[in-house]
Amino acid sequence: MFVLICGCGRVGSTVAKTMLSEGHQVSVLDEDPEAIALLERGETRSWEDMGGQFTVGTALESDALVEAGIERADAFIASTDGDNTNLVIAQIAQRRYGVSRVVVRVLDPARSDWYAAQGLMTVCPTKTAIELLEVAVREESSA
């Protein structure tokens, strides 16, 4: 599987490394050329030597998406630090480039829910944190 990940922060870079180690082809796009350091942290080889691809560019620019390989991507992960950017590029990946599996990170639960209802596969870390915290507090109080 060819996976394109837009946004190489803590989440994007970790998912990228996991996918690569599982034998998938992984391409990462980020506007910050220094972001590649997160992919190489704790590694002896460079990201490219490990077989990964890294492109510097803005995810809203079609040229950057094409250079990063969106046209042959089987999966697309939108994990930049902007909810709106993620929601827009995910729809571009889905509608313009026909990527079959598109996953979007959305921090705002309200936007996450609405776009999920519109057919986007959204992941909302805020909601997950809330649920886990509530469960943890209940367990504590019942102990």
Add this chain to the structure above:
Amino acid sequence: MYVLIVGAGKVGWNLARELIEKKNEVTLIEADQRRYQTVEEELEHAVQYGDGSELWVLERAGIERADMVIAVTGDDEDNILICQVAREKYGVERVISRCNNPRNLQHFELLGIKPVVSATDLILRLIEHEVPKYGLVHLLDLPTERLEIIEIEVSPGSAADGQMVKDLGLPDGSLVISILRDGTGFVPLADSVVEAGDEVLLVLDTGLEEKITQRFGANGAP
């Protein structure tokens, strides 16, 4: 009319001011606190502080009863999102968006957001109008319908110079709709003669400009 404007930059602020003057009800939303305070001194309760791409902020501003939503922030992804939820979630019938980077116009189009106003694009068109390339000016582009209306000047000695409209040898998919001469215009008949210096208006399928230019332009084939 109730108008919701997101983004109190120069465009948003002035739009709000003009629309209020024209007796519309307006709410302006601004995410930057300092900017909000500046604008609030003049517009008072007509401006609200918050991130206009958050649904609760839009709801607090009454998006459900808005007749029109105008997204004029400096970020195209925000403008796209705001217009998309305005139309598709809240059923606002009329949205207008600003596009800051003309390269993003394709994204607005893909997601069905229109009309879109791009200052860069407008100025580029004005430049084209003032300094026409090959004497050809785009008057109207209908990209979805793949049609355009252009204006082109007839060069002396071009293939078209001195020809009747029916003998112009225009490609299929193009039609002369008007000739402008000496400050007046007329709708030509098949036997109207085209003269050097005329400005000819044509409707044509997208992609035919080059063939048209060959007939009317200075270096046109005989």
